[in-house]
Amino acid sequence: MTARLPWPLAYTVSGDDCAPPMPLGFAAPLTEAVHALAELGYDGVEVQVRESGEHAAEALARTVAAAGLKVLGIGTGPVAAQDRLTLTDPSPDVRRHALSRLLGAARLAGELGVPVTLGQTRGTFLPGLADMQRGWAEHAVRQLAEEAADRGSRLLLEPQSRANTSLWHTPDEAHAVIDSLDAPAGLVLDTHHLDAEGVDVVRAVTEHASVTGCLQLAASAGRGPLPVGDPRLPVLFTALREGGFTGWLTLEHTQDGDSTKAAARSWTALDAAAAALS
Template sequence: MKSCVTIALVPQIKTGPWIYWNDLEASMAKASALGFDGVELFTASADAISPQRVAQLADQYNLQIGAVGTGAGKVIHGLTLTDPDPAIRTQAIDFITDMIAFGAKVGAPAIIGSMQGNVAPGVDHEQALSWLAEGLNTLGQRAEDQGVSLIYEPLNRYETNLINTLDVGVNLLKGLNNKAVALLADLFHMNIEEPSLSESIRMAGSFIGHIHFADSNRRPIGLGHLAMDEVATAINEIGYSGFISAEAFPYPDSDQAAKQTIESFTHYFG
């Protein structure tokens, strides 16, 4: 398993569950000094940062790029894969396609979280799921063509009314036309939705391709009430070998949150 920490690089966003903010090189330098294996980037668009610059910094600081987020497509542009307007769905696919290409240039998968959208008023739930599957089929193939995976993230009920649990996420992935799409197990979302985090992880097993490492209150692990011993046991049991990435609030500040995260990662997985 590999430790990872998030970096938010979207000027329009001032708060949220990312450990480091705004300064890519300074954040990567700090992550490297603490012993993280990688960083997860949240950028405004695929061309907001040069992939060559990202690769150069990753090499300089001996870091991998764990993943790239696509959420700015919704936050800034209002784009989702389940919008009733087919033109907006097409724009969402185009935005994510560009992020897949950006990620591929630095060896990282793209994550689809908030850009999955919601079941809009007046839209049948199955219709929305069909649009989501259609988008994931298209985007999964584009990711596979570029040699990377695509990560789909079930979110809690307060963020989407589409898919909230890992088991439903697994069923979605089983119905897709390609195998390039993996599941993101976000411990914060799971704490809200799953009857048992550890059993859900065991059930999802090899479908899990990325893990978000945050406590019950979305602060760094160890600052909430998550039963992390049980969760860590399940993660080890399924033979997970990917990134465990801190998508958590920078509490009480970025530096202390990063230190808390790497200490927790080392305690459970080191």
Template sequence: MKLAYTISGPDTQAKYLAYRGELEDMLASLHEIGYQGVELFVRDPREIDLRKLGQLLELNHLELAALGTGPMVSEDQLRFTSLDGTIRNEAMTRAKAAIDLAARFGSQVNVGKLRGDIVQGDEAHTGRLRDRAIKELCDYAATKNVLITIEPQCRFAINNLKSTQEALAWLQEQQLPNLYLMLDVFHMNIEDKSIAASLIEAKNQTIHVHLADNHRGVPGTGALNFPEIIRVLKALGYDRYLSMEIEQTPSCYEAAAKAYTYIQKLIDDDGVIIEKVK
């Protein structure tokens, strides 16, 4: 397993559960801590300086683990299920631009809130809008050899594909060969009966995992059983990225360092009891 950290792209303006600052400083700090990759949150990928990003990733020996599309929603209210065709078109344009960026770096693109809510009273129509958009996105991504992940998110974030089981059933219906799951243990703790059981059930469809404790803090500072989570992932042979998506307190650097130290110990130590983060 490899560890990544979420970072706010230079095209974003709001505060996210991600490292904030100048790109040079963020990547240098995360490399210093020991991370192997970063997950870049983008609002408009067309505004990203790809040459600079590539140079800084190479300089700091980091991979672009994934692209997160959340800022497209939170900053510009773009959604695939919007009843406004102009908004839907711009959402697709931005998502395809993210695919172009991901293709440059051998990354993947995650779709969370960008898929949009299913509108009450118009469920059939907005459900079709979502599904058609995801198919169009996956078809485009296939031409670029890019994988798309859907993130099940809890009821407080979105009103569809909330649990791992709901997302798995939907994936089976879609039958898209480059569409997978990105699981977030924070959301799983709210919607799933068992995080461990869901990880096992979704083992063949999961290619990225978000880590955060039950209060969105550093893993090991709350109530989630991370020793069990890591043991299960090890037993399943999961060898992809675990990405921290957490509150940036008391500072971005301190949160990143504490999260890395705690999770890396769990990965490295077999059968050892790891103390809670203090």
């Protein structure tokens, strides 16, 4: 964005394998989205993919680079959101399919030299199956982290609200998981999910900044674009800087019917907050 912040600023976009685009990202085909975001001043994109693997890396990198942007991360939300595939589904075939998709995303991320994120695809528990489902998810996450590391990527685990998943709702819970892995991994912190779980966002960032690869931002009310004058932003910037954060910021929020205007509002809010802080 501007020289006022030391971290790259990304916007959520959908890969060409997602139809329709994900509702919390730019509502346009990838080529159109990246050019619009470049004109607004964004540094890069976090690309949500559904089934793309390493074979798609060259075309994806070329499309994004043509707009003067960078791919900063690969997201896997559409695996569950669009195809209902999760790591805790009672069906072994569904679980295998979900893991295969995630491993493909990790290989894609490795080809691009960026992290791969995991959120709601870990799934939800059914009555009487929680212990078994937790074991399935933990085993799959270990495999995913190892695959990412082997491919030159890194898994970032996102604590999400219980409305999305039965597993790892708080940063502390997700941090314990990545500490248990034999491969390097980190966290994604999302202000919406932290708010939904009653977790103090500033405190979470302060305590986990050093292991956080990405901070996803949205307005605290309604998960829309950031409002100019949001008092939380300068405090978050300070917490990130003092905590040694070296990742990137992503806007992941509703589009309010016009993605270009939504992206512009959030960029303006961040720029204003950075100016107030400097």
